[in-house]
Amino acid sequence: MKLKGIELKGTYKVVYYNTSFEVYDEKGNRSYYEDSYGYWAKWEYDGKGDVIYCEDKGGILVNKRVKELTIEQIEKLLGYKIKIKGE
Template identity: 45%
Template sequence: MKLKGIKLEGTYKIVCYPTCFEIYDEKGNPIYYEENKGRWAKWERDEKGYVIYYENSDGYWERSKYDEKGNEIYYEDSRGFWAKWEYDKEGNRSYYKNNRGTIIDKRVKELTVKEIEELLGYKIKIKGK
């Protein structure tokens, strides 16, 4: 069975209310919602359960990508907004950039003495050397 492009296979929970109904996957995540007046929304998830696509009856959609640790690394929507993230080894956001010009860079960069001197414009002395 297909419902607004969603292929339904397996076991699903359907909850009916007087004005709408909702469909949940086997893990309890919402995958579809529809009102009696025709408004609807649908969610698609990856194998880990993260929302990778959302769409509604107003034509709005959003898409996300995740790394192997489950961190969101890319987002875009139907209004033209996009954002990218990078994470450090501990899973903390270390870099963020979006199409509106916002950049937040918390990445640690290790520089050699020569690179530091080039940035400063003069030679530095290191104690004990």
């Protein structure tokens, strides 16, 4: 199931209030919040429970995700060829 771009896999707890609801993952971390006024926010956590991504209706607030790149992608970003040295 997807909720505002979050792929929900596993067990989640949904808590409903009068004008909002929250979604918590199996570790008790709040993953999503939405209210009836149109505000929403979502969070992602690393294995230690630290926030690595946070976005709300206004945009991305935190992005500490690790991005994996190929050698070709790194070369494109740098604008030149690189060579990997053996250790």
